[in-house]
Amino acid sequence: MGKSISFDIAALILLVVLVISRTSSKMTHDRSNRIFLIIIMTAIASTLFDIASVCFDGRQIGNLVVVYMAHAGYLVTHVLTVPLCLLFVISLTDTWHKLRRNIALQILMAMPLAVVLTAFVINPFNHIMFSVENGYIRGPMFSLMYAVTVMYVIFVITYIIRYRKLFRLRNIIAVSAVIPIDIAAMLIQLFIPSALIEMFFNAIGLLIMSFGLQRPEDYVDTSTNLMKLSAYSHDMKRSFYNDKHMYIVMLNIANYQTVRLMLGFDSTMEMLRTVADTVRRLNKKMHGYADLYYLEGGRFRMVFREENRDKAETIADMLNQELKKPININGLNIGLVPFIILAHCPDEIKDFKALMSFGTDFHDRNYYTGQVMYAGKLYNGNQLDIKNNIDRIIEQALKDGSFQVYYQPIYSTGHGRIVSAEALLRLYDSQLGFISPEILVAAAEKSGAIHRIGAFVFEKVCQFIASDDFDKLGLDYIEVNLSVVQLMNVDLADDLLSIMKKYNVSPDKINLEITESAAAYEQQVMADNLERLTSAGLSLSLDDYGTGYSNIKRVIQLPLRIIKLDKTFVDETTNPKMWIVIKNTVKMLKDMNMEIVVEGVETQEALDVFSSLQCDFIQGYFFSKPIPRKDFVKFISNANGRA
Numbered sequence: 001m002g003k004s005i006s007f008d009i010a011a012l013i014l015l016v017v018l019v020i021s022r023t024s025s026k027m028t029h030d031r032s033n034r035i036f037l038i039i040i041m042t043a044i045a046s047t048l049f050d051i052a053s054v055c056f057d058g059r060q061i062g063n064l065v066v067v068y069m070a071h072a073g074y075l076v077t078h079v080l081t082v083p084l085c086l087l088f089v090i091s092l093t094d095t096w097h098k099l100r101r102n103i104a105l106q107i108l109m110a111m112p113l114a115v116v117l118t119a120f121v122i123n124p125f126n127h128i129m130f131s132v133e134n135g136y137i138r139g140p141m142f143s144l145m146y147a148v149t150v151m152y153v154i155f156v157i158t159y160i161i162r163y164r165k166l167f168r169l170r171n172i173i174a175v176s177a178v179i180p181i182d183i184a185a186m187l188i189q190l191f192i193p194s195a196l197i198e199m200f201f202n203a204i205g206l207l208i209m210s211f212g213l214q215r216p217e218d219y220v221d222t223s224t225n226l227m228k229l230s231a232y233s234h235d236m237k238r239s240f241y242n243d244k245h246m247y248i249v250m251l252n253i254a255n256y257q258t259v260r261l262m263l264g265f266d267s268t269m270e271m272l273r274t275v276a277d278t279v280r281r282l283n284k285k286m287h288g289y290a291d292l293y294y295l296e297g298g299r300f301r302m303v304f305r306e307e308n309r310d311k312a313e314t315i316a317d318m319l320n321q322e323l324k325k326p327i328n329i330n331g332l333n334i335g336l337v338p339f340i341i342l343a344h345c346p347d348e349i350k351d352f353k354a355l356m357s358f359g360t361d362f363h364d365r366n367y368y369t370g371q372v373m374y375a376g377k378l379y380n381g382n383q384l385d386i387k388n389n390i391d392r393i394i395e396q397a398l399k400d401g402s403f404q405v406y407y408q409p410i411y412s413t414g415h416g417r418i419v420s421a422e423a424l425l426r427l428y429d430s431q432l433g434f435i436s437p438e439i440l441v442a443a444a445e446k447s448g449a450i451h452r453i454g455a456f457v458f459e460k461v462c463q464f465i466a467s468d469d470f471d472k473l474g475l476d477y478i479e480v481n482l483s484v485v486q487l488m489n490v491d492l493a494d495d496l497l498s499i500m501k502k503y504n505v506s507p508d509k510i511n512l513e514i515t516e517s518a519a520a521y522e523q524q525v526m527a528d529n530l531e532r533l534t535s536a537g538l539s540l541s542l543d544d545y546g547t548g549y550s551n552i553k554r555v556i557q558l559p560l561r562i563i564k565l566d567k568t569f570v571d572e573t574t575n576p577k578m579w580i581v582i583k584n585t586v587k588m589l590k591d592m593n594m595e596i597v598v599e600g601v602e603t604q605e606a607l608d609v610f611s612s613l614q615c616d617f618i619q620g621y622f623f624s625k626p627i628p629r630k631d632f633v634k635f636i637s638n639a640n641g642r643a
Helices: 006-024 031-059 064-093 096-101 103-126 143-162 169-191 198-211 229-241 256-263 265-285 306-323 352-365 381-400 437-447 450-465 468-473 492-503 524-535 552-557 567-571 576-591 604-612 629-642
Strands: 246-253 291-294 299-305 327-329 332-334 338-345 403-412 417-429 477-482 510-515 539-545 562-565 595-598 617-619
Touching: 006 031, 006 198, 031 064, 031 198, 064 096, 064 103, 064 143, 064 169, 064 198, 096 103, 103 143, 143 169, 169 198, 229 291, 229 299, 229 338, 229 352, 246 256, 246 265, 246 306, 246 352, 256 265, 256 332, 265 291, 265 299, 265 306, 265 327, 299 306, 299 352, 306 338, 338 352, 381 417, 381 437, 381 450, 403 450, 403 629, 417 437, 417 450, 417 617, 417 629, 437 450, 450 468, 450 477, 450 492, 450 510, 468 629, 477 539, 492 524, 524 539, 562 576, 567 576, 576 595, 604 617
Parallel strands: 417 477, 477 510, 510 539, 539 562, 562 595, 595 617
Antiparallel strands: 246 299, 246 338, 291 299, 327 332, 403 417, 403 617
8 A cells, every 4th residue: 555645744734834823923932932843843854754755765766865864854853753842841840950960860861862863873784773775664673763752751741740730731731632642643653654644643732732832922021022920920930949040130110100100101111112122132142041021010020040140140230231321212311210139049039929029119118229239138038928928927816816905105295194005906926026017907908807906906905994904094095096998897886886885995985096098088988987986985086197198178077186296297306397397287286176196206305395386195115115015004003103
């Protein structure tokens, strides 16, 4: 039976279409896609050699060298396909660094291919693989090709199982689907040599495999043509899992939001493309050692392998100098603030969560020097551990009852003694130490845990007020903070009044404190809560006055009794212009019959200054920092006794 090349031609058409599809859509950004393109090109070469050998056999060409080269070309390129698939699988896991360190594994993986290629090299002398003198005839060692293929299939399966956590599901499905297709084709061709279906089956397998690769929209940012946040996230997770050492040039444009507001959307996109072109040009100048990413929000990343540390340091300096130059956008010279940090992972930043958390806002948390900075000098691993695990920490604290309520005394200038206190939430974690209230409250508001935490604090305060200790101290009231999220809870007023009723606490013993940011909201639920609580007899104070949120009309509308001046007023008393603002602010509030608390007083001088302005209350470290209830009781007993 003669051999038909129909399946080979169909395979060739399918493979060419696949190449055109992937190159036209620029699906060659990462190593795995480039290796896959090499596999396709090898398959095309193998198919062409197969077609040529069948044609030469059919026409009985006398030039045996040409016939021999056609058959040898087909067999060699065909046997290369599965080892290349193994390299493709390794690239999907990004475990090259591990392979480079494991010489024994390199030898084990290379040995089967070396053996079969050696057999082809010596074949002209002994015809152990095939011969063409009397027509194409398989040699006694021809099955070695299939044995080697099976060995590489086993390597692929083993690698997938070993590093299964590093594969996307579609990668596993695509690669796994190809294996039975290729095995079936190999067996058919082995037992029915005239059935030239192997290359067609191979083309079908490669088509299926292509669906498992990343598409451009999955990993390329359309505005910059750099890899996007999702690709960076996947690659960094994989690198940390593999313990892969890398140097990351982290660029955050610190004034991105300001520039965006000034330029508008289209011009901002042009600015980002200009920065991306600069990043790409410098990387090309350094021979393309880095993988390039744009993470949105004016954040760019260049990731270098460990052996290219010197390249990373050089390009960080070059990038810093380039981006300090004005960028011309539509005739307007824009000055960017390029905050650049070089991070060595995992030595300086130990895990994926810490990397992402640190990279988000390091430009907001550190002073801009104009120089390239190093993560090792800026990174606070303990604080990032807290931020990354704060939800778990909160839930564990609620479960264990490990939250505490501290009290900071408030001094009355009129009475000359401590008359009240502010209740403040504190949490000490056995592993991470004290948790910053700012991190704690912000996370609790996002997760919704703030409602349970707020109820806990309010109940502890009511327990204290109902105790004999409170009666003996002679305090007027305790201040309790309410966050914006708490005020948006329709059940807030009912919950607080229910707790007060449980402990028989008089409403005049509690003052509720809201921040200026909360006062800026004009929501009906919030208004209803405040109305119900103040109607029940609780007083209301405004915290952090002067931090920039205030709307005087809104302040007037709220049923406020006390205004708390922010610490910034205390820090600016020596500024002549600010002193005018302070004096007139105090006068305005007094004329509105508001009582005034001055926060952040730490010196006798500051106490005297604000006492002279007839401010009603003073709060700050001059008297005491926030302390636990037991210590607070002792402190007040002694302080008021001396007074």
